[in-house]
Every structure is written in C-alpha cells, then in structure tokens.
Amino acid sequence: MNQQQDIKRAVPAGGHTMRPPLLVALQWATATLVVLGLALILVREIVEAKTGRASLLQMHRWCGLLVWGLTVWRVGLRLRFGPLPDLLPRRSAGARFVARAVHMLLYGLLFCVPILGWCLSSADGQHIDLFGLPLPLPIAAHEDVADKLHTWHTAMAWTFASLIAAHIAAACWHQFLRREPILRAMWPWHLSTHNRGDSP
Numbered sequence: 001m002n003q004q005q006d007i008k009r010a011v012p013a014g015g016h017t018m019r020p021p022l023l024v025a026l027q028w029a030t031a032t033l034v035v036l037g038l039a040l041i042l043v044r045e046i047v048e049a050k051t052g053r054a055s056l057l058q059m060h061r062w063c064g065l066l067v068w069g070l071t072v073w074r075v076g077l078r079l080r081f082g083p084l085p086d087l088l089p090r091r092s093a094g095a096r097f098v099a100r101a102v103h104m105l106l107y108g109l110l111f112c113v114p115i116l117g118w119c120l121s122s123a124d125g126q127h128i129d130l131f132g133l134p135l136p137l138p139i140a141a142h143e144d145v146a147d148k149l150h151t152w153h154t155a156m157a158w159t160f161a162s163l164i165a166a167h168i169a170a171a172c173w174h175q176f177l178r179r180e181p182i183l184r185a186m187w188p189w190h191l192s193t194h195n196r197g198d199s200p
C-alpha cells in the first residue's frame with residue numbers, strides 16, 4: 001500500500017480519526033481505575049490503623065476487579081470492531097510493530113495483574129467480593145503459594161505501571177513534539193463531536 005492510500009485509511013471520509021466512543025470511554029475509565037488502585041495500595045503503606053488498611057486493600061481489590069471486567073468488555077469490542085484506521089501511517093514498519101507489541105502487552109497485563117491479585121487474596125485465605133457480591137475463591141489457602149503470588153503480582157504490577165508511563169510518554173511525544181494528532185483519537189472531550197465528524 002502506498003503512502004497516499006495509507007493516509008486515506010488513517011483519515012476516513014468524515015475527516016476525523018477518533019476511535020469509537022465506547023472504546024475511548026473504556027480506555028479512560030480503565031486508566032482512572034488503575035491510577036486509583038495504585039494510589040490506594042501506596043497510601044496503605046503509610047496507614048497504621050488496621051481498619052483503615054483493610055478498607056484501602058478492599059477498595060484496591062474493587063478497582064482491580066473492575067479493571068479486569070472493563071478489559072474483557074474492551075477486548076470483546078475491539079475484536080468486533082476489527083482493524084481500526086492507522087493513526088500514524090507515516091510510521092516505519094519497525095515502529096508500528098513496537099507500538100502494536102506494547103498495546104498487546106498492555107492488554108495482557110490488564111488481564112493478568114488483576115487475576116494474580118485475585119488468586120493472591122484467595123491463597124491468603126481472604127474473602128473476596130465486589131461491592132458486597134461474593135466472588136469465587138480460585139485457589140485454596142496456602143501460605144507459600146500466597147507469598148509467590150504476592151511477588152508475581154507486585155512485579156507484574158510495577159512492570160505494568162512502567163509500561164503505562166512509557167505508553168503515555170510516547171503518545172505525548174507524538175502529539176506535542178512531532179505534532180502528530182494522535183491524542184485526539186483517544187481524547188474524551190471529543191466524544192460528543194465524533195458523530196458529527198468534527199475535527200478539533
């Protein structure tokens with residue numbers, strides 16, 4: 001495909017490069033919950049009161065479980081939408097491959113980190129619920145298994161946080177340094193203009 005055709009694919013007839021509004025909404029809901037979940041578990045480090053620590057962990061779990069649910073929904077939608085127009089058609093094949101690999105890794109971590117947390121709580125013999133609705137315990141209580149899962153959950157969570165930081169930095173680099181309008185595709189304030197095909 002030549003460059004002209006590539007650009008046509010990137011900017012459809014309506015003149016906008018927005019991602020479908022539901023995907024955008026899911027992206028921002030997920031990002032908010034991930035940041036909130038991380039903040040809750042970090043604040044817990046400095047809280048000494050037992051009840052406060054328990055509440056913070058409980059809210060951390062709820063954020064993580066919601067992230068998992070939103071991810072399953074998002075992946076289902078993404079598969080239904082199929083290939084979306086390329087936002088940066090002038091990218092080299094190598095850069096395109098790296099971007100796709102990072103997105104795949106992000107999806108993998110969005111799926112696995114909460115599951116590991118869920119299994120960790122289960123191995124720790126803790127009760128798990130989502131806003132009071134009891135959830136199944138996937139594995140039996142076992143101290144050694146809980147320790148291993150704690151290590152895995154923590155390591156993967158920090159890998160995830162670093163990758164998110166790199167992902168956001170890359171989006172900002174394209175937008176603000178290279179002046180390639182990538183952010184508007186995922187920008188929530190353009191949700192209402194999507195159907196009119198307005199450009200920001």
Ligand code: HEM
Binds near residue numbers: 032087107168186
């Ligand atoms: C927890 C935080 C975040 C996660 C887990 C995340 C994850 C993802 C994933 C998996 C995709 C690929 C979507 C697809 O093609 O199916 C994506 C796309 C994108 N994200 Fe994020 N994201 C996060 C936060 C952000 C933030 C804060 C920004 C903006 C500053 C941003 C900007 C973008 C952009 C512009 C795209 C479109 C890239 C493209 O389709 O080529 N993301 N994000």
Ligand code: HEM
Binds near residue numbers: 034060113116117
């Ligand atoms: C996006 C989802 C999630 C992220 C990014 C995340 C991240 C983290 C991080 C960074 C820690 C701190 C580890 C440390 O430094 O000690 C942690 C601990 C923990 N998380 Fe998660 N988590 C997520 C989801 C979940 C879920 C869904 C559950 C359970 C249902 C869960 C249960 C736990 C537990 C039990 C701990 C250990 C707390 C302790 O040390 O006592 N997490 N998580």
